[in-house]
Amino acid sequence: MKRTPFYHLHQANGAKLIGFGGYEMPVQYEGILAEHRAVRESVGVFDVSHMGEVEIKGENAEAFLQKVTTNDVAQLVNGKAQYSAMLYENDAHHPDGGTVDDLIVSRISPTHYFLVINASNIEKDLQWLYRNKIDGVEIINRSDELSLLAVQGKNAEAVLQALTSVNLAEIRYYHFAHGKLADVEMMISRTGYTGEAGFELCFPNEYAEQVWQAIFDAGKPFNIKPIGLGARDTLRLEMGYALYGHELDEQTNPMEAGLGWIVKLSKGEFNGKAACLKAKENPQKKLIGFVLQGKAIARQGFEITTKEGQVIGRVCSGTLSPSLEKAIGTGFVQSNDAVVGGTCFVKIRGELCEAEIVKPPFLIKQTHSIKAM
Amino acid sequence: MNFPETLRYTKEHEWIVMESADIARVGITDFAQSELGDIVFVDLKSVGTKLNANDIFGTVEAVKTVSDLFLPVAGEIVEVNEALKDAALVNKSPYEDGWMIKLKVSNPSDVEGLMTAADYRAQIGQ
Numbered sequence: 001m002k003r004t005p006f007y008h009l010h011q012a013n014g015a016k017l018i019g020f021g022g023y024e025m026p027v028q029y030e031g032i033l034a035e036h037r038a039v040r041e042s043v044g045v046f047d048v049s050h051m052g053e054v055e056i057k058g059e060n061a062e063a064f065l066q067k068v069t070t071n072d073v074a075q076l077v078n079g080k081a082q083y084s085a086m087l088y089e090n091d092a093h094h095p096d097g098g099t100v101d102d103l104i105v106s107r108i109s110p111t112h113y114f115l116v117i118n119a120s121n122i123e124k125d126l127q128w129l130y131r132n133k134i135d136g137v138e139i140i141n142r143s144d145e146l147s148l149l150a151v152q153g154k155n156a157e158a159v160l161q162a163l164t165s166v167n168l169a170e171i172r173y174y175h176f177a178h179g180k181l182a183d184v185e186m187m188i189s190r191t192g193y194t195g196e197a198g199f200e201l202c203f204p205n206e207y208a209e210q211v212w213q214a215i216f217d218a219g220k221p222f223n224i225k226p227i228g229l230g231a232r233d234t235l236r237l238e239m240g241y242a243l244y245g246h247e248l249d250e251q252t253n254p255m256e257a258g259l260g261w262i263v264k265l266s267k268g269e270f271n272g273k274a275a276c277l278k279a280k281e282n283p284q285k286k287l288i289g290f291v292l293q294g295k296a297i298a299r300q301g302f303e304i305t306t307k308e309g310q311v312i313g314r315v316c317s318g319t320l321s322p323s324l325e326k327a328i329g330t331g332f333v334q335s336n337d338a339v340v341g342g343t344c345f346v347k348i349r350g351e352l353c354e355a356e357i358v359k360p361p362f363l364i365k366q367t368h369s370i371k372a373m
Numbered sequence: 374m375n376f377p378e379t380l381r382y383t384k385e386h387e388w389i390v391m392e393s394a395d396i397a398r399v400g401i402t403d404f405a406q407s408e409l410g411d412i413v414f415v416d417l418k419s420v421g422t423k424l425n426a427n428d429i430f431g432t433v434e435a436v437k438t439v440s441d442l443f444l445p446v447a448g449e450i451v452e453v454n455e456a457l458k459d460a461a462l463v464n465k466s467p468y469e470d471g472w473m474i475k476l477k478v479s480n481p482s483d484v485e486g487l488m489t490a491a492d493y494r495a496q497i498g499q
Binding site for chain 2: 027031033230294297299319320327
């Protein structure tokens with residue numbers, strides 16, 4: 001199992017460590033609920049260095065990314081990022097339109113792009129990128145060299161501004177800048193996975209301790225806390241953000257997962273386009289959100305049923321929302337009867353538990369909409 | 374971590390203590406609550422349920438995981454802790470406020486056969 005450069009800091013902070021995406025990662029420090037609250041109410045720091053980073057360089061970088069990703073790369077300008085997906089097409093082992101991975105594509109220059117991909121998919125993504133590679137493109141895997149910290153919460157900007165001369169207020173949502181922070185040259189992106197204001201910082205591994213220490217020193221007045229993967233999951237699920245392996249996988253088309261907004265069918269040819277058009281007209285399943293009446297948690301794989309117990313789908317993600325104090329979840333259903341405002345049932349340890357079908361996000365935040373980008 | 378000498382323990386991380394000739398109190402250990410993390414829901418079988426040793430008498434839901442509760446010895450549930458509507462009590466006070474059920478024990482001598490605090494510590498490597 002791999003370790004990030006922050007491993008000893010996790011240990012020193014009392015983290016409980018688990019295997020995730022091939023890395024030994026902190027699932028919690030103080031406790032998921034306290035960490036969740038820290039991010040919603042003030043500021044928290046996530047080590048997300050397990051995630052992969054890939055640089056795409058060359059004169060045909062844009063054309064290449066237009067072909068392998070679903071969002072419209074032509075809409076990017078220098079310093080702007082977009083949420084996107086890579087889909088299978090003509091692959092012996094996967095359906096056309098099945099999702100290779102979801103990712104963030106950032107444009108540094110017209111011939112230089114930066115991808116952030118999921119830890120568990122790094123090898124698979126690289127193979128897929130190489131298989132689709134065209135002349136005039138260079139693919140550089142930087143995953144083992146770069147650290148990634150997410151600083152999230154309404155006080156994130158105040159904490160980080162104390163450490164940099166870059167004017168953070170000028171970095172708009174889903175934009176980034178390169179500059180020095182805590183005396184380290186890094187990429188500072190206004191992105192995140194929590195629904196709160198915040199930044200993601202990417203820098204070489206050798207500066208891991210220096211940056212972590214500076215952030216926690218600057219964050220002391222705000223009671224800054226380290227946040228584990230447990231709270232990362234409750235925070236993202238309250239916002240209805242997809243997690244690969246749950247709402248998205250190799251069998252699932254983003255159109256079915258409620259991510260039609262990152263699939264730009266008008267941009268020209270791209271991998272999985274025909275399958276997306278088909279899924280748009282005739283979806284095989286649809287993603288729903290639900291709020292259970294009781295406090296039993298619907299876990300991944302549990303059956304979603306009608307009142308009579310007829311199985312109509314399965315749970316993708318479920319947790320107790322710390323903000324709402326209700327059991328929430330997402331699931332794929334095959335039934336046209338499962339509509340927002342209606343009810344469904346989740347089979348939890350043999351019992352049919354009633355739930356209201358809702359449209360995520362479960363928690364309404366005024367800060368931003370990821371879709372605005 | 375705290376494992377009172379007065380309690381008996383199971384390998385499934387429950388504790389039990391006799392409170393009178395045939396009534397015992399049952400809960401989960403400090404180690405169990407710590408491993409589970411934030412507990413958000415405790416679902417217990419109803420009063421009057423008769424169960425054998427090692428039968429499931431409820432489940433405990435933490436944010437990240439769910440775990441069944443196994444009865445240390447045979448008996449009948451005579452009371453459930455209503456205060457566990459606030460499930461976090463199990464994290465805060467696993468041996469006191471966070472107890473789970475009171476059990477009319479079929480054979481009180483069964484309790485003597487369970488692990489002592491020292492046995493349990495050895496098992497979990499503490």
